[in-house]
Amino acid sequence: MAKASPAITLRGVTKSFGKTVAVNHLDLEIGSGEFFSMLGPSGSGKTTVLRLIAGFELPDAGTIELAGTDVTNLAPFDRDVNTVFQDYALFGHMSVLENVEYGLRVRKVNKAERTKRAMHALETVRLADFADRKPSQLSGGQRQRVALARSIVVEPKVLLLDEPLGALDMKLREQMQIELKQLQRQLGITFIFVTHDQEEALTLSDRIAVFNNGTIEQLGTPEELYEKPKSEFVAGFVGTSNIFTPEQSKKLFGKSGKFALRPEKVDVLAKAKSGSLSAKVEEVIYLGSYIRLLLDVDGISIKVTVSEGVFHRDQTVQINMSAADLVAL
Amino acid sequence: MKLNSGAKVGSGEIQPTFAHRISTVLYSKPKLRLRLLLAAPVTWLGLVYIAALLALLITAFYTVDSFTGDLKPGFALDNFISLFTDSLYRAVTFRTIGIAFGVTVVDVLLALPIAFFMAKIASPKLRGVLVISILMPLWASYLVKAYAWRSVLSNVGVFAWLLRPLGLDTPGYSLLGAGITLGYLWLPYVILPIYSSLEKVPNNLLEASSDLGAKTWGTIRRIVFPLILPGIVAGSIFAFSLTLGDYITINIVGGANQMLGNLVYTNVGVANNLPMAAAIALVPVVIMFGYLTAVRKTGALDNL
Known part of the structure; x- marks a missing residue:
């Protein structure tokens, strides 16, 4: 320019x-x-x-x-x-x-x-x-x-x-x-x-x-x-984000401060592994090329997008969130 | 089944009332509906408008027996011949058209900026006040307003008081005085259609025109004017036709001058020549017909 x-x-x-x-x-x-x-x-x-x-x-x-x-x-x-x-x-x-x-x-x-x-x-x-x-x-x-x-x-x-x-x-x-x-x-x-x-x-x-x-x-x-x-x-x-309050961040990641996390950065796992959290599926929105899930982790609601998989309400899934993907606000 | 209180929604068994049956018949017969809707106004239009105009047209070909004063039905062109040959009739016809034309032009020129201000510049609140101020004079009687102008135009009136210090004088009771008064009387009828057509011109058309490089006058000429032409035409029809038909204002503030309406009046009254009055009355009708045809040809009425 x-x-x-x-x-x-x-x-x-x-x-x-x-x-x-x-x-x-x-x-x-x-x-x-x-x-x-x-x-x-x-x-x-x-x-x-x-x-x-x-x-x-x-x-x-x-x-x-x-x-x-x-x-x-x-x-x-x-x-x-x-x-x-x-x-x-x-x-x-x-x-x-x-x-x-x-x-x-x-x-x-x-x-x-x-x-x-x-x-x-x-x-x-x-x-x-x-x-x-x-x-x-x-x-x-x-x-x-x-x-x-x-x-x-x-x-x-x-x-x-x-x-x-x-x-x-x-x-x-x-x-x-x-x-x-x-x-x-x-x-x-x-x-x-x-x-x-x-x-x-x-x-x-x-x-x-x-x-x-x-x-x-x-x-x-x-x-x-x-x-x-x-x-x-x-x-x-700009896009969709999960916004975590300082208390939620502390609970989920052990970090203090307010953070944003993109829904596609959250991994939904086939089975539990170390560091994964179990979450309850509250809502499933099928959008063709991807699926949006609304999850509940210990009273904290988290939006997740996944490209494929079969989900239904009240199902329990395992998710993994990396603190490296957090954006400090 | 029993209905406890009124109709049961979704019960599936509605007992049709008489009114209900009529509604059903009307619903299924759109043509009948249309006929019922239009019966009264069309009858009224047919009887009052068309029949009266036809009667006028037919009467114009009658003559009056000069001894007895009785109407003589027939098909004589005498009235029309004297309308074209008699110098008084000719002079009055041209004078009337001249005044009507002048009043129309002045009213349109006055109405345009007022309507533009109302439609495009004034705040909604001020706009309401202005619309009411323009409508308000219409509540007052025509006669009262004409007499008010008689006092304004008089030798000791407001015009004389304002203009004499400038070395001018009041136009007094003259053709000009009548023109000014008529221009005042019809101005609301010219402002309102122009205002409503201007209101329909989206502001962003004006912005787009300016954005593309047109200065104010270019935007008015190329965008605003073509779009509000139907409104201007409507307003001009009011001012022109109302002036053509007027005979009271000219009596009150026009001095000894006569317009077509006065000739009709005297022919009906003093001269007892109804057919001649009818022939004279057709002159404004023909002029308006010609004007509307000409306007239609320009395409100004296509977007009404």
Whole structure:
């Protein structure tokens, strides 16, 4: 990543709506060409950060730089970033082609040139055959791709995506995730992706910022966030974790402090061995590629995922947990 | 079986009441249901709207016996010929269309920013207050408002008091005075449809437009305007047609000027020429018909 001129730099950015502080003194640097995700529950401030970068909101304090230029008080139309909206925000009274041409039209690009570029953008998202349709005649996934084409046709330095896959069904979503990733690689521009879906963030991102209460709880690569969550919030939000209170840790591992343990790090054994604990199966959830068990060890409930096996409620199993897999919080 | 208290849920044996049987019949016959639903309004529309309009149309071809003053049924074009040849009728027709057009344009221009502020900028609380403030004048009688404007426009009224220091004067009881009063009277009818169509324009379309590089005016022209055109058309129909038909305001604040409505009134009353009145009354109907046809051609009503 070109450290010299990051695509986006936020310094001490604060934004309140009435008494609610949506973004609280945020510092953030996003590298050029990065696929950067902002992950967090609703109301955590991630969308507000996106809107601040786009220019739909102006910060109460702090500065925003795009490629080293201060844009803090510029209007959206003066910023070299484009947004893909959550519900697409397509212009219903225009055809697909007119939608995609819009950004070029307001830039006074001549007709032949803008049609050529718009068609090229539509080809990129594999919608060239739909150019003459109205948005209302398209499916959700197709509308999503029109919104993408409309944003990339003006060749922004940064593309902001506000939960762009939120309205799609699961199958389509997985397909669009792959397409987004390919598109980003192909265009080589910075993607800033807002989502509340941790799996999506893990799949797509180079780096992820986990938001909570208007601040970044943790910033890192997907691996760092998953393997080394720094707080209970991150451990619980990114993937699933067993969180052990100091008393529970003492009892189970003889260690003091609060720890997180991923369910897949717990081994379910065929028979007891030294150090293994016996546990009662409280709940069995079959999920196809894996099975989730809810176990009870001496009154402490533990989530476990195993790839195979036959389990039933009230069964007693042996488990083994390694203290080395614990992540201190 | 015995029912202790009311119907037993899931007992499987419901004794059908008369009302229940009717419901069952209605449920299975959707066409009958539709007929019953529409019987009253369609009859009313047929009798009151269509029949009255037809009567008007037919009467316009009648003549009046100049000696006895009796109606002479028939099919004579006399009324229409004098409508087109008589200079008074022509002048009044053009004057009425001119006022209606002016009032409509001014009302739309005033309504647009007000409606935009209400729909997109005002807080929900303020929005409620504004909607009520706009509806409130509609509670007051039309006559009261017209007379209020008579006092505002008078030689010693508010306009004179405000404008004389600036070297101007009140328009007084004139066509302009009537235009101002009519513009005031119909403004709520123009604001409300534009407001409701603006309210339906999602904010993120405005944001998307701005995001793609359009400045404020570009967004208004290319996104907002096409989307609220049906609302503007609806509002303009109100202002235009209400002005076309008005004859009271012009009497109260228009001085000696006449509009089409006055001609209808005098023909019905003083001149006792009902057929001529009917012919004149058809003029606004034809104009509105032409206007709506033209509007329809632009496709502005497709998204209503």
